[in-house]
Amino acid sequence: MTTETILILGGSFAGLSAAHYALRHVLPSLPKKDGTTYTVTLVNPNKDFFWRIAGPRACVSTKLMPSSKYLFPIEPAFASYPKGTFNFIQGIATHVDPTTKSVSITGPTGEQPSTISYLALIIATGVSTPSPLFTHQVRAVDGEDLLSTFEAFQKLLPSVKTVVIGGAGPVGVETAGEIAEFLNGKPGFFASKPPHPKAKVILVCAEQKMLPLLRESISKQAEKYLKRLGVEVVYNTKVVSAVHDTVHSVSQTADNFTVHLSDGKTIAADIYVDATGTRPNTGFLPSEWLDSRNKVACDKQTLRVGDVGSLVYVVGDAGSYTRGGVMDMNDAVPTAMTNLKTDLIASVTGKAPGPNRIYKPNLKEQQICPIGTAKGVGAFAGYKMPSFVVWMIKGRDYMSGQMAPQILNGDAFKKEGKWKPDPVGAAQRKVGLSSN
Ligand SMILES: Cc1cc2nc3c(=O)[nH]c(=O)nc-3n(C[C@H](O)[C@H](O)[C@H](O)COP(=O)(O)OP(=O)(O)OC[C@H]3O[C@@H](n4cnc5c(N)ncnc54)[C@H](O)[C@@H]3O)c2cc1C
Known part of the structure; x- marks a missing residue:
């Protein structure tokens, strides 16, 4: 046989x-x-x-x-x-x-x-x-590498002053929202920015709008929600490189990266998250x-x-x-x-x-993107979705x-x-x- x-x-x-x-x-x-x-x-x-x-x-x-x-x-x-x-x-x-x-x-x-x-x-x-935050590393054993990556990141996060996220597709936008809300807190219902921001969160977008699969008005809505959480968006700019200034260690809390941008500027950042694809x-x-x-x-x-x-x-x-x-x-x-x-x-x-x-x-316009734990933007089958529907479907628990x-x-x-x-x-x- x-x-x-x-x-x-x-x-x-x-x-x-x-x-x-x-x-x-x-x-x-x-x-x-x-x-x-x-x-x-x-x-x-x-x-x-x-x-x-x-x-x-x-x-x-x-x-x-x-x-x-x-x-x-x-x-x-x-x-x-x-x-x-x-x-x-x-x-x-x-x-x-x-x-x-x-x-x-x-x-x-x-x-x-x-x-x-x-x-x-x-x-x-x-x-x-x-x-490494978004991939189960091929050589990881039973999630250990992923969990220790998260652990190191979470030890560092509470004390950071500047975070740069490269790439403004859904992963970059969602990550910026989550980090900003964690650091700067949830704003009041009608607030347009956090009352006492603790950290600068900068989202670097290569194009003139974020979330390329979605129409412009939805991208603008995403920007508004990100601003409420204290995220600053830099448009038409690419991250050219993010140079790790010193050896990474979880005890380091300042200026770990120099992020070089395509407009010639640099940003000193405690954390750089590469969400470029x-x-x-x-x-x-x-x-x-x-x-x-x-x-x-x-x-x-x-x-x-x-x-x-x-x-x-x-x-x-x-x-x-x-x-x-x-x-x-x-x-x-x-x-x-x-x-x-x-x-x-x-x-x-x-x-x-x-x-x-x-x-x-x-190829219909279809993507949903939570922004922090309370808001979100998106479209399904070509129809724009209200923020609370995005929250219900994905924002509550990322559909887990x-x-x-x-x-x-x-x-x-x-x-x-x-x-x-x-x-x-x-x-x-x-x-x-x-x-x-
Ligand atoms: C942060 C993030 C958020 C996302 N959110 C959404 C969302 O909300 N909605 C949505 O539709 N999509 C989302 N995506 C995209 C979605 O995750 C991908 O479409 C999906 O992961 C693709 O599934 P896959 O099985 O093709 O590949 P993967 O999920 O990449 O899985 C590939 C598998 O193959 C294994 N593998 C790799 N190399 C080898 C090898 N040599 N031998 C054996 N195994 C190997 C890997 O370890 C992995 O387990 C998101 C992606 C990311 C990164």
């Missing part, structure tokens, strides 16, 4: 979702041939799923956001599947060999690599942030699988990587098909996994493959109470979801990389 492996690299939003989808809807549909059995193997550097959405508040205060609200053990979420169908490996993929269809995996503390052979491969290794975790993949931004180049409709027969797919922020985000990942997982099922059935039976399931990006368990348990994928077969026949299926 042989066991074939559907190997999923990365156990966060996309990898967990893909694993649940595969266990519920792919494995049970595969023809039993020659006694072959199938298993889903999930590889992730940490045993816990990090609800990074809560990062901007979690880094500021354990009281407001304890670790039980953003770190969730992965394995128990798969305990209900039949024995032998799911396997979790705590490790890091370091090399993929498409010729032998195998992946080298190193243990979390750099043990000798082992090799796993795969029948099908799902890449869900996502992205890292330049700031993300970098794909794809360095271990064959270079021919990557696009010019180091994202995994895929067919943007089917999410296949390379030839149909290679049975490789990408889901989540690592993929070239997406502008990122959890809603987008939610739309992409059923597409990639249905196409995996179609391709697998065709490869096992030798019959003509079924039709493609197609991914369509949702309701949505995090749903992602962990794959609740969105209890059903396969309705879809229309691609009118382009299976015979004319495009081969992955050609559509990029």
Whole structure:
């Protein structure tokens, strides 16, 4: 009897979702041939799923956001599947060999690599942030690195006088709001600024407006809410570099960084938070699988990587098909996994493959952004959302109470979801990389 492996690299939003989808809807549909059995193997550097959405508040205060609200053990979420169908490996993929269809995996503390052979491969290794506050470090063991990073940050925070945040996308805006409220307190209901600010919080925005996915009036509203908390926004300016003046230590309280700006000015800051974007975790993949931004180049409709027969797919922020985000990942997982099922059935039976399931990006104005613990801005499906609705959905707890368990348990994928077969026949299926 042989066991074939559907190997999923990365156990966060996309990898967990893909694993649940595969266990519920792919494995049970595969023809039993020659006694072959199938298993889903999930590889992730940490045993816990990090609800990074809560990062901007979690880094500021354990009281407001304890670790039980953003770190969730992965394995128990798969305990209900039949024995032998799911396997979790705590490790890091370091090399993929498409010729032998195998992946080298190193243990979390750099043990000798082992090799796993795969029948099908799902890449869900996502992205890292330049700031350690928002990424479960690949070499962290069970959240320890993340928790000690937060601990050091929280020891430093109460005594700082100047904080600079580089980047005014949602992560920068949310972090500025959380830090400013923590340091300067909650202003009165009608106040336009904090009565006795303790610290200067400066948000450096490269463009002429913050929150690029949202319309100008919403960005202006965000600025108003940030000002209430004592945040100053500098527009049309980039952070060129943030030079660490002295060796970092939690006991240091003054002028740790010199932040150099594109207008030639410098700011002496106690803390610099780099929120300037993300970098794909794809360095271990064959270079021919990557696009010019180091994202995994895929067919943007089917999410296949390379030839149909290679049975490789990408889901989540690592993929070239997406502008990122959890809603987008939610739309992409059923597409990639249905196409995996179609391709697998065709490869096992030798019959003509079924039709493609197609991914369509949702490019509507959609983003919600809490600003401190009481206010927020955003839009959903093109409609502007009032501040109290943003607070209700996200600002209260960064969705850690309701949505995090749903992602962990794959609740969105209890059903396969309705879809229309691609009118382009299976015979004319495009081969992955050609559509990029
Ligand atoms: C602070 C912050 C707040 C956010 N808020 C929101 C929000 O409110 N709404 C929203 O829609 N989106 C939000 N996002 C974006 C959202 O978090 C991403 O879209 C999401 O994390 C992407 O999920 P993913 O599974 O593709 O990748 P990731 O979450 O990046 O996960 C990748 C996983 O792969 C693992 N991995 C990396 N390399 C390897 C390897 N070599 N081998 C094995 N495993 C590996 C990583 O450790 C990680 O567990 C936010 C992002 C940040 C940083």
